[in-house]
Amino acid sequence: MKRRKRFDGWWPVLFVAPLLAGVLLFYIWPILQTFYFSFTTWGVFGGATWSGFANYVQLITDPQLYVSLLNTVIYTAVVLLGVPIAVWLANLVNTPGLRFAQLYRVLFFLPYVAMPAAISLVWRIIFNGDFGILNYFIGLVGIKGPYWISSPGFALAAVSIVGLWSSLGFSMIILGAGLKDIPPELHEAAELDGASPARRFRSITVPLLTPSIFFVVIVTTISSFQLFDLLYAMLGAKNPVMPKTMSLVFYFYQSGFIDNDKGFAAAIAMFIFVLIGIITLFQFRFQRRWVSND
């Protein structure tokens, strides 16, 4: 009988070539080209000339880089606050025999599937300084609500709140899948030993859930670092607060496609790439300290 140590002739070429051609043309080549672009300066009428590290020097001396970086970090931090909330909520939804559990899952997950460009428009009105319903509710307890969308700090807060709202359901779903993998015998044994539900949550659920929590933290961090859609759609590209509120990816978009400085934008892209790489590496190293893999 033939073993698997056999080559399949030309069939694999037929199977892989279409995808590979597209990947090389639309991804691998562009990655190399962007790296090259980051060392070039673009003329007004097109054409790139080699300019060495000029873009990188300009980038690290541009205050806008640090504003964008700080805004991105703040946004990411707020969205990450959702992870412990998601652990708590996922554990509640996964209570055995809970009625309406599927309905709750759907409600929490709805924001994740909603088109960011569309739902941002709704939030934009909810956050409106004059007639937004949020300020109405805040007013009921006697606080005068701010003009969220037109004051830089509050605009970033508004976008962050919406980011938290839209990512919570995704975290809950991933964590819920992790919770199902925890053997019920552990809880039963602990219960016999007299452990309270709170104690079991702390000593069994959370430690055994760390691989899922870790995964959620990584995915959330990477996607939050690429904040663009909510910011663009909630504030509008021409909003006067944008310079103080923009994210790294918006800074990239503005440089490359509004100011049409593609060499500089390429340098920003490389910066984002390296930054996400470092964060991911750091998280994987840090993982050993707190993730249990048993």
Place this chain on the structure above:
Amino acid sequence: MTSSTLKTRPSRPARSRSGARRNGSHAYIHVVLGVGGFIMAFPFLWQIIMSLSTNAEVQSVTPTFWPAHLQWGNYVAVFERLPFFDELRTSIEVTVIRTLAQIVLCTMAGYAFARMRFVGKGPILAIVLSILLVPSQVYLISQYQIVQGFGWLDTVFGLVAPGLFSAFGTFLMRTAFLRMPAELEEAARIDGANPFQIFWRIMLPLARPSISVLAITTVLWSWNELLWPLVVSTDSSKMPLAAGLATIAGDVTINYPVLMAASLMAMAPILIVFIVLQRRVIDGLASSGLK
């Protein structure tokens, strides 16, 4: 917490134990999840209410919790005041083409990477998967150049092009095919089936759950995507819905209820698909672990 906890016998099976036990504390769980769920759903409810109000009602300082007369005409005005129909058609075209292309290309490549032997398989797979490590901004500028070079700006070709190919989809399908038993292939091979027949008749039907995950994620990602459409389209009648809505957001002449009706209609297809297929979508996304 409750007295029934103490009476629970150790040998009871898990199902009855949990069913009987925590009824006392379920009330607290329902309050937390009920309030939380309402907050999550509130923007959608508010959107529906605003879409049925007059512009004056939306802008009144004391909120109009229920409009005096339901303004169904706002939904008609969407088609008169915005290029909604063109944008909807573009969104559908882009999403359908991408989803079909990814299913074909990713299942075939994923199958070859999982089940076939060929020269350079490891390095080629590494090249494809390396894209997963790279944020999209890194290839965006150059993709734009390529699409511009082909003369595809403001066309469906330009909108769909890079998204026809997916490293994530290939990875997903490869994993699915790796899990399948080798005996099936061997049996078919002895019966004289060629590799394409084995793939098409035997393996592909077995991979259906993973294919549906791929389809769901691609539809979701393609329908909601904003940055790429903003980059390659400038003419609002040639944009997909996401870019069209984001572009008019700052337009002061637009009236809020019409905008709410438009944004609700733009999201509706995905929301309806999700609500109808909720269990499969949630389980699928949980198993794929990625968008």
